[in-house]
Amino acid sequence: MIVWLNGAFGAGKTSAARELIDLIPGSTLYDPELIGGTLRLLLPEKRLGEITDYQELPSWRRLVVDTAAALLMETGGPLVTPMTLLRQDYRDEIFGALAARGIPVRHVLLSVEETILRERIEHREEVPGDPEASALVRRWCLDHLAAYRAALPWLTRDAHVLDIGNAPPREVAERVAAAVGEGAGACGIVQTPEPTRETVAAGVLLFDERDRVLLVDPTYKPGWEFPGGVVESGEPPTRAALREVAEELGVDLGAAGGLRLLVVDWEPPRPPGFGGLRLLFDGGALPATDAGRLLLPAAELRGWRFVTEDEASVLLPAERFARLHWALRARAQGRAIDLEAGEPVSAAD
Incomplete structure (x- = not known):
């Protein structure tokens, strides 16, 4: 202690x-x-x-x-x-x-x-x-x-x-x-084990009626984040994305078929991190009534907000913002974009 x-x-x-x-x-x-x-x-x-x-x-x-x-x-x-x-x-x-x-x-x-x-x-x-x-x-x-x-x-x-x-x-x-x-001052932070190898993580972009994107504020790492998390062994990425949204926000997005892939980003290893694949899915609009009932696990998330892309540039670490930047363009174009270290692989993007 x-x-x-x-x-x-x-x-x-x-x-x-x-x-x-x-x-x-x-x-x-x-x-x-x-x-x-x-x-x-x-x-x-x-x-x-x-x-x-x-x-x-x-x-x-x-x-x-x-x-x-x-x-x-x-x-x-x-x-x-x-x-x-x-x-x-x-x-x-x-x-x-x-x-x-x-x-x-x-x-x-x-x-x-x-x-x-x-x-x-x-x-x-x-x-x-x-x-x-x-x-x-x-x-x-x-x-x-x-x-x-x-x-x-x-x-x-x-x-x-x-x-x-x-x-x-x-x-x-x-x-x-x-x-x-007497137990005062205890910090009830979620214990997320440090990875020992490359990981696959799946995040979900949810939007309000003004097309702003939902971000959450983790208690256990700096910077804001998308709802989502690490894909468990043997788990399909879409199912992991749905599971994480349900666990973090108390929102049931229904079947995996409702998610649409926006970006796949290869994150290079940067010691002490191991990097891996990062996927972002379009989860669609979150009705105001659902947003008003969001349930955050206190040990994991301290807050949420809908933000514009410009506002997100201040809240998100650089690599996450790059992912969001291209995900929003993929959403507008109706196709997925392949990234490496936050940059498109194809010159056409």
Whole structure:
């Protein structure tokens, strides 16, 4: 198990974490900031110049999960992880990958009123014996308060919130230990095992009366997605598509003959992913009455919406948007399009 202490920079997460390992038997302090520092030493200057924060590095997010799994093998856990995580897509990627490995997370937000937080930051000696470096760290913490405020709507929905005010670290740790002991902060994310080989996945495009397409927001991976999922061994892709729509949305699309293939896309392997075939089907119009009764599994999907193609370009990762782009053109032309890595195989397309 991982107890993830989230909150604004300067909220006192690390101090509380050091106290917390004394209160949770067998626990170990795990600070992913050390991974960020190591990557700064290992990566080329050119790559580092392309980012403003090491959390932007896919390698950091992957190593956070891999290192946690390795530490749990060594220590048996739990791990106490003080780490500010303000982007929901990063939360989905990291917590989803942990869930795929069967590692449960208790997400606790240490909430401090901004006036108290600013005063605390201003009076902290961040780098003992180095006033100039301390001033730079304090400024960095204050500059990130706006990002913290912007993240609060999703953070307060996702995490167990503890209003800690000016409480000392030991008291904060005691409150966290009590909350975790009662099961607070549990993240009920669907455990989708990481693939060990190429996969075949089938998605379905559903449309409203304005011809907008339905997208869903997974809890276990970044970016929005089409309803659908991985085709199981021995299962026809059309049947898999119907099954996934029923499981994810509570919508029965009837027989497989009602689906029309729009695109077949070969996704190349990109380590750690194995790639495979991705199929998109036209599921037709979803009546407003059916849309109003959509039932989302909370452990898998947190929301849905109908969007235009332009709106989808913001919500979907690049490879999924390319698939949608060509699927909409295939739908308009009344024929399927063959893609490789999101690009048509035929020059005519």
